[in-house]
Amino acid sequence: MEEKQIREELQYYFEEELLEEIIRKGIHKRFSNEEELISIGQPIRHFPIVIAGSLKVLTEDPEQGELLLYYLELGDTCAMTLQCCFGNTTSRIRVEAEGPTEVILLPVQLMEQWIVKYQKWRRFIFNSYYERLREMLEAINGLAFDNLESRLEKYLKDKALVKGSQELKMTQHQIAAELNTSRVVISRLIRKLESQGKVAISRGTITVLELRS
DNA sequence: ACATTAAGTGATT
């Protein structure tokens, strides 16, 4: 993607001068599907702004597996990463490309400068915090109040929206991992959804038939 | 044809 396109994607979020700085100081990078941007325990030097595709953010426990928290799409940035910029702590989360994705990586030192310098940046950051917190709450609500069946349903619909396609090319094993459950359980629930006409299944792909959220 | 990997299932906790 060229500079001109980057401007187009981001111009609604930032003022001209800031946009200029983002383009000049940011590193434009492409990631392929499943590629890892940030892993747990890693010190953060850059933070990402998504300009195409999407990222997924997960927590992980070496013993207990992983859990999907939320997605980052166009114009989103990662609150957990922002936290690391201020606190100088290491990452508590893992970030991975969901399909081919393009991001702009900005050095963390710019964060504090820009907070002071640009009003729009300030708003952008606070807004990001709010959005991420809201999504996280949603994830917690799911864990606390939903059974696995409705969690799975939400997960599939969400995934279809993020991917922009109801054809999900992924194994039940992968689905199970992101919901932190076992493949066998997913297999049974998915067959149930199939019998309800909500999804269609074949080896390696699952098609979400009812796309309404 | 054979090996590997994905998915389905009954029984048990």
Add this chain to the structure above:
DNA sequence: AATCACTTAATGT
């Protein structure tokens, strides 16, 4: 809802 143990089916070499 998790785990085990096993089967069946699809795909790769």
